[in-house]
Amino acid sequence: MASPSKRPISWVWFVVVLAAIHMVAATSVTALSSSTRCFRAIYSFGDSLADTGNNYYDTNSLSVALTLPYGETFFHRPTGRCSDGRLIVDFIAEQMGVPFLKPYLEIKNGKIKNWKTTEGVNFAVAGATALDSSFFLDKGIYNIKTNYTLGVQLNWFMDLLPSICTFPSECKELLGSSLFLVGEIGGNDFNHPLLLRKNVEELRTYVPNVINEISSAISKLIDVGAQTLIVPGNFPLGCNYMYLSMFQTEDVEAYDEIGCLRWLNRFAQYYNKQLYAEINRLQVLHPNVNIIYADYYHAALQIYQSPKQYGT
Secondary structure (H helix, E strand, C coil), rough: CCCCCCCCCHHHHHHHCCCCCHHCCHHHHHHHCCCCCCCCCCEECCCCCCCCCCCHCCCCCCCCHHHCCCCCCCCCCCCCCCCCCCCCCHHHHHHHHCCEEEHHHHHHHHCCCCCCCCCEEECCCCCCCCCHHHHHHHHHCCCCCCCCCHHHHHHHHHHHHHHHHHCHHHHHHHHCCCCCCCCCCHHHHHHHHHHHCCHEEEEEEHHHHHHHHHHHHHHHHHHHCCCEEEEEECCCCHHHHHHHHHCCCCCCCHHHCCEEHHHHHHHHHHHHHHHHHHHHHHHHHHCEEEEEEEEEHHHHHHHHCCCHHCCC
């Protein structure tokens, strides 16, 4: 989700990732913050919040992230990241001591000649959704055309898997010592209907479908050997500058004490609660797997509550 600023800013992701990491299970905090390399690799799925360049290698992309000022403060060139610097997944990679994730499409297109199969891969694509276009067409939503759903990204991973490991036992060992970042994904499934001013009651009906897709992806990753998965929730949508502009109202009761739209934040919290419940259900089914809910909502909310503390 974009920050309420006129240009992309990487420090927001730094704040969010630090806060989110402190909100996960204690054992995982130790793994992520240790000076030793506790995970061999990261495999990342999601949308623009995690896209490290698939957007760049999509020849059909018209994203503004392919032009300056995107990328200017860290990489000094556009990389397809929707930031002027690094993303959450980049900070996690740095903290873990693993290389920045190569985009899958860069590997697939033969642009990388020295990719090591143990380095991990990024499958996230800007604009991706959990659900496919047919779902939205059935709902009368025509402003969304997504070719890079979570299901597509998962298929990319399965297609690449034989290059990563050969035998089931090898895959279990390698993937079991890797970190899987499943999202944030699903935000765009709500963004597109909101842009058409669909009401929140209709949006609530989409939630089970979105969560089922995420849950299915988690289960499939566990089946092939994933042992540690981070599954982020959604951000406080009611604090987003785009929606504050779109749904501006003179009703002071529509806003909370920091000026965010109550109804949109309530929806984001509703979605996150359902996602958290599903993660708990999966955790019971897979007691030997560590499925971590990353609370992006409250991590990001700190920025809106104390903007001066974070330099805004």
